[in-house]
Amino acid sequence: MTTDPMVPAEDVDAKSARIVDLNQRRADRAAAADGLVTADESDVETMAPESVTAGAPVDPPDPPDRLTDLLDAPRRVPILPAWLANVDEARAQLARTMAVAGYHAGVHAVRSPLYAGKVAWYAPKGAGRLAGRVLGWTTAETGNWSLRQDAANRNDAKTWLELDRHRQRQTSWRWWVTAAGLLGSLAAAGVLYSDLTPWWVKAPVLAGGLIALARYGRPLDKPIIERTVVKARYRKLTAELTRKGIMATGLVKRPEDIVFPAGIGEIRRDGPGYLAIVDLPDGVIAVDVVEEREKLAGGLRLPIDQVWPEVMPREHPSRLALWVADRPVSAMKQPAWPLLKDGRTDFFKPFVFGFDPRxxxxxxxxxxxxxxxxxxxxxxxxxxxxVVLAGMAxxxxxxxxxxxxxxxxxFDAFEPLCAPGLFGSGADDGTKADAYRMLMWLLKECDTRGPLIKKYATAGLNTENKLNRAIALKDARLRPIVAAIDEVQELITDPEIGKSAAAAMTSxxxxxxxxxxxxxxxxxxxDKESLPKGVxxxxxxxxxxxxxxHVETDLALGTGAYRQGARPTQFEIxxxxxxxxxxGFGxxxxxxxxxxxxxxxxxxCRRGVALRGDVVAGVDLPAVRDILDDLRAVWVAGERGQHWDTLAPRLADRFPDAYSALNAEALSALVRAKNIESRNVKANGATRKGVYLADITAAIEQRTAGTD
Ligand SMILES: Nc1ncnc2c1ncn2[C@@H]1O[C@H](COP(=O)(O)OP(=O)(O)OP(=O)(O)O)[C@@H](O)[C@H]1O
Incomplete structure (x- = not known):
């Protein structure tokens, strides 16, 4: 129901109507819009705008300069700069400084013959220019000459004579000064040239003098020393610039709709860049801006690699974190991996994997x-x-x-850390079969570990039925296992073992x-075949x-990841x-x-092997199984044929080490790979896909005949 906000609800007679002069009302409204008159208060379409309270400035603040400000300052600069307080940081800073100094020394050393040539060329010019300048000053001609010339051109003899008298007055004492200076310089040169002055004073004074003369003699746009550093493009992020960038995306109509939320919206330094947190107007979400990163970077006049808009997890979807790096991130040198030289990790605790853009x-x-x-x-x-495997080593x-x-x-470096049978490298069927066997071993481990862990948990080593370090330390059978498969799609899409490998991995x-x-x-x-959803x-x-x-993004990170702002599409190979x-973690x-x-x-890896006392314990790998022999072993007498979905659980019951994750589809693939057809089989009163015993027997006989 629409009511007039200016009239109390109880006073409104729903049936009554006011007679309004429409022409007059239109004219009033137009005038009100132009700010000429106040519109009629009773006009329900006229609303007083809410008073807008301007927020605090969000640009990085200037330092407080009053004593009270200093005393009240909520944040204080640490006594020691961060790079001095932390030994690693200090070391890294020193190394960086040395590297920069070394670089510059090298660059200039290589160019030193060029510099010497330039000095030799420009120093005489500088000496000439200096002599001319001194002479001009001594004779007081500098400036005066052109004024006299001007007077001469105007036939103004009186001014000319006055100017010349002025010049003579100046020059009379200047000659003395110049003569004294010349004598002093000659004496200094004599001392410098004599044996009284050691070479290590002579050389730098002479070099310094020549360089000074060359500097004086060179044209302004021809420096002697070449520039070796091209300054990085660096922009201090301000509220105005942030708004300009976001406006460039075309998603927001008015810059004032981009709000810096109170308390957290202050633009600040964050790592090697600036961070701004903004609230976007209604109807615009942070993901939209992330999507338009290119336009945003264009608006900020920065390379795309320097501009990192992000959705803020656990905040409302219109809140955006915009981080702008001082330099393109791909050009920044990452800090070294903290575990590179020493240190240990713990399977049950986090360790450093890498670094974010900041x-x-x-x-x-x-x-x-x-x-x-x-x-x-x-x-x-x-x-x-x-890096993950190195951490676990x-x-x-x-x-x-x-x-x-x-x-x-x-991954060859990891071979010494793997028990026999648990390392393989190759694109051949043998390596795939070994990887498959490793999966069978892991399935077996899943079966044996559960009850053992439960036993330790009941004994008070854990409150839940989960492995922890205390249990792993107590029982060598329960050591954590890290099993890696590179190019796993090769295994999953294998026509023979792919299906059962995928089933095993899912399990x-x-x-x-x-x-x-x-x-x-x-x-x-x-794609869906190489990365089954179950896995x-x-x-x-x-x-x-x-x-x-976005298709690959969602397949890899989970449905909806792209919508939530994941943009691996923007990385360039x-x-x-x-x-x-x-x-998945944080x-x-x-x-x-x-x-x-x-x-x-x-x-x-060598450190890893040493930590293990140079011993890698062997594991009990399941025997290599033959699917046709195993099918025969679980065949029930009297059956002509049987369905896949009956045979799979039979195999899993009888040979759990090898087949506990086997399903009907995987079994069918395994058997079909032996050139046996999957056929419609009538058994137990139903017809479904399965296999006939006669086909299995024939295949075995054929194989035996082939090997004889
Ligand atoms: N973290 C990193 N930092 C810097 N450069 C890297 C990093 N990771 C990889 N690279 C560079 O990328 C190259 C390719 O890396 P990698 O072999 O891991 O790619 P891949 O995705 O496994 O490729 P493929 O699918 O062909 O095996 C490396 O040789 C290295 O130069």
């Missing part, structure tokens, strides 16, 4: 999680995952299993989490590196290698893994 450390955590690294070839998946309790199905050798990521089993998977093919949806930590579209968007963040080259990884 160069803040980003942590990684292994317990109760699994990992996925997805991205296009060259995006940096293998190197990113390698530094926990002596961790058992390793690593399979590199690309076979490029990115492992679901069950192994609480049992201290962490699967790390890497893939460059991001990915159960993986907690997912990192999506450079990908071409090559320049941005190693950058990815990560979800808020969604852009992170670049610490850069560890092959030598660094090898050093870390």
């Amino acid at each position: 160069m803040r450390p980003v942590m990684y955590r292994m317990d109760e999680r699994n990992s996925l690294f997805a991205g296009f070839p060259g995006s940096g998946k293998s190197l990113s995952a390698r 530094l926990d002596p309790l961790v058992t390793f299993a690593v399979f590199d199905l690309a076979g490029r050798g990115d 492992i990521v679901k069950r192994g989490r609480a049992l201290g089993i962490h699967l790390v998977m890497m893939t460059q093919r991001i 990915t949806s159960n993986i907690a930590i997912r990192t999506c590196l450079a990908v071409p579209s 090559g320049v941005d290698a190693g950058w990815g968007v990560r979800v 808020p969604m963040t852009s992170v670049r893994a610490a850069y560890l080259d092959r030598a660094a990884v090898e050093r870390v």
Whole structure:
């Protein structure tokens, strides 16, 4: 119901109506809009605008200058600068300073012959120019001559004579000064030239004098020393600039609608850049601005790599965090990985994985999680995952299993950490079969670990039925396992073992989490076949590196990730290698893994082997099974044929080590790979897909005949 806000509701007679002169009312409203008269108060369409309270200034503040301000200042500058208070920081600062000094010394040393040539060329010119200047001053001609000339041109003899008299008065004493200066200079030169002056005074004074003369003699636009530093494009972010940038996205109509929220909206330094937090107007959400990052960067007149708009997790969707770096982030040098030279990690605690655009450390955590690294070839998946494995090498309790199905050798450094049978590198069927066998071993571990952990939990080593460090330390059978598979899509899409491998992985990521089993998977093919939902949806930590579209983003990070602001699509392969968007541990963040080259990884792995006392315990891998023999072993006498969905559980019951995750589809794929057809089988009163015993027997006989 619409009511007149100026009239109390009880006074309104719903049936009554006012007779209004419409022409007069229109004229009034137009005049009111122009601010000429106040519109009629009883006009329901006329509203007094709410009073607007201007917020506090948000630009970075100037330092307080009054004593009371200083005393009341809520934040104080630390007594020691941050880089001095922290030993690592101080060391890094010193190293940076030395590196910069070394660089400049080198650059100028190489150019020194050029500089010497320039000095030799310009110094005589400088000497001539200096002599001319001194002479001009001594004779008092400088300035006076042109004035006299002017008087002469005007035939003004009186002025000319007056000017000349003035010049003579000046020059009479100046000659004395010049003569004294000349004598002093000659004496100084004599002392300098004599044996009284050691060479180490002579040389720098002479060089300094020549350089000074050359500087005086050179044209203004021809410096002697070349510029070696091109200053980075640096912009201090202000409220005006922030508004300008956001306006450039075209999403907001009026700059004043972009509000800096009280308390947190003050633009401030944050790492090597500025951070602004803004509230966007109604109907505009932060993701929209993230989407328009290019236009935003254009509005700020900065390279895109310097502009990092972000959605703020746990805030309302219209709140945007805009971080503007001092330099393009890809050109910034990342801090070194803190575990590079020493230190240990703990499977059950976070460790540093990489750094965000603001160069803040980003942590990684292994317990109760699994990992996925997805991205296009060259995006940096293998190197990113390698940092996770390198971190785990530094926990002596961790058992390793690593399979590199690309076979490029990115993971060779981890071989000494893996038990026999748990390392493989190659794009061949043998390596795939070994990786599959490793999955069977993990399934077996899932079966045996549960009851053991339960026993320790009841004994008071944990309040939940989950593996913790105390239990892992107590029982060698319960050491945490980190199992990595690079190019996992090769295994998942294998026509023979792919289906059962995917089923095994689904089971492992679901069950192994609480049992201290962490699967790390890497893939460059991001589609439904290579990344089955059953596997990915159960993986907690997912990192999506450079990908071409929102489809891959959502497949890798989970449905809706793109809508929530994940933009791995903006990373460029090559320049941005190693950058990815990560979800699953802390808020969604852009992170670049610490850069560890092959030598660094090898050093870390050697430390890992030493931490394990140079001993890597063997594991009890399940026997290699033959599916046809096993099917025969579970066949019930009298059956001609049987359905896949009956045979799969039979196999799982009889040989749990190998088949506990097997489903009908995976079994069918395994058997079809042996050239046996999947056929309609009538059994137990129903017809479904399955296999006939005769076909199995024939295939076995054929195989035996072939090997004889
Ligand atoms: N964190 C990083 N920092 C700097 N450079 C990196 C980083 N990660 C990767 N790179 C660079 O990117 C290159 C490719 O990395 P990587 O081999 O990990 O890519 P990939 O995605 O695994 O490729 P592929 O799918 O072909 O195996 C590396 O050789 C390295 O030069």
